[in-house]
Amino acid sequence: MKLTVIGFWGGYPKKDAASSGYLLEHEGFRLLVDCGSGVLAKLPNIVEPEELDAVILSHYHPDHIADIGVLQHARLIQGFLGKQFPTLPIYGHHFDQHEFTKLTYKTITKGIAYEPNQVLSIGPFQVSFLKTDHPVPCYAMRFEAGGKSLVYTGDSAFKEEFIQFSSNADLLLCECNFYGHQNGKSAGHMNSVEAGRFAREAGIKQLILTHLPHYGNVSDLVHEASIEFTGIIKLAEEFQTIAL
Template sequence: MKLTIIGPWGGYPKQNAASAGYLLEHEGFHLLIDCGSGVLSKLQNILQPEDLGAVIISHYHPDHIADIGVLQHARLIQGFLGKNFPTLPIYGHSFDQHEFTKLSYKNITKGEAYDPSNILAVGPFQILFLKTDHPVPCYAMRIEAGGKALVYTADSSFKEEFIEFSSGADLLLCECNFYGNQNGKSAGHMNSIDAGRFARNAEVKQLLLTHLPHYGNLADIVTEATSEFPGIIKLAAEFDTFIL
């Protein structure tokens, strides 16, 4: 599996950047994980919208879905220009029907409801789900292919169930919206200490911090997480790639 960071920011994109968006590739299949503000613009540096195989959405906050509409229109316009491609499946939970229905648009995209209690097969990927602690229904994902495992926490404060869910993962893509001296629990987010302790207890091979805050010295987040996790820790950055 190859992971490319499209957008690492929480809440809203920094100038000329993007909020949550991650491109996962395996065996020529491209899966976009979340589609926040600015993601479509940044994605086109790597992949054209009509070449996506599927999209999967963790939850319906704007920093994770803001570019769904423009993705739909990009594919619509490319169709008008003569390109032929199948309807794009966009997987999301159906616990917010108002937002879920927006995933379908003409014959361009089709919303597909995932059942969080079952494994979802998307292209070459097997995806397991875990409900997170966040103000709206949100699902973390364990994505497996080729004998490797990526865990994406989506948005959540820490919960003990994460440990078993993420055990032994090759890469933990973990939200980290707060510094170590801040408590993000009431907002449904983790801080750097939470992320480091989580990675250590789950015995993951590498920790990648994302959904980053817009203030402070981000290097401090890595230093703080290192106090709990002795392994490899990196900050998610635009267009960084990771091979699992």
């Protein structure tokens, strides 16, 4: 399994960057996890939009789905230019029907509702879900493929259920929208110390901090997380690739 970070900023993208978007690849299958603002401008550096095999969304806040419409039009236009490819499945939860219906566009994309209490098969990936602590329905995801596991938190304040859900994962892609001295619970976000504790108690092998704040010195997040977790900690970076 290979992870490539496309965008990692929380809320909105910084200049020439992107908000949440992550490419997972295994056995030639390309799965885009979230599709925030700026993702479609960055994605072609790794893979063309028409080469994606599936998309899955944690929730419907704009910094996670803003470029879905752009993705749909990219595939539409490439079809007009003569390329042929199947309808792209976009997996999302059905607890916001207004947003869910937008995932289907002509024969270009089709919205498919995942059931959070069931394991979902997408290509070579087995995906499990955990409802997060966020102002709107949002789901963390555990991806299993090739004997490896990756957990993506989506957006969430810390909750104890994360520990068992993420137990012994090879990689934790953890939101970290707040610094250690801040309390992000009311906003539905985690701070750096909580992310470190999460990684330690779950027995994570490697921690990547993402959904980063737009202020302060983000490198401080690594130092703060290391108070709790002594394993590998990295900040998410554009086009960062990690092979598991």
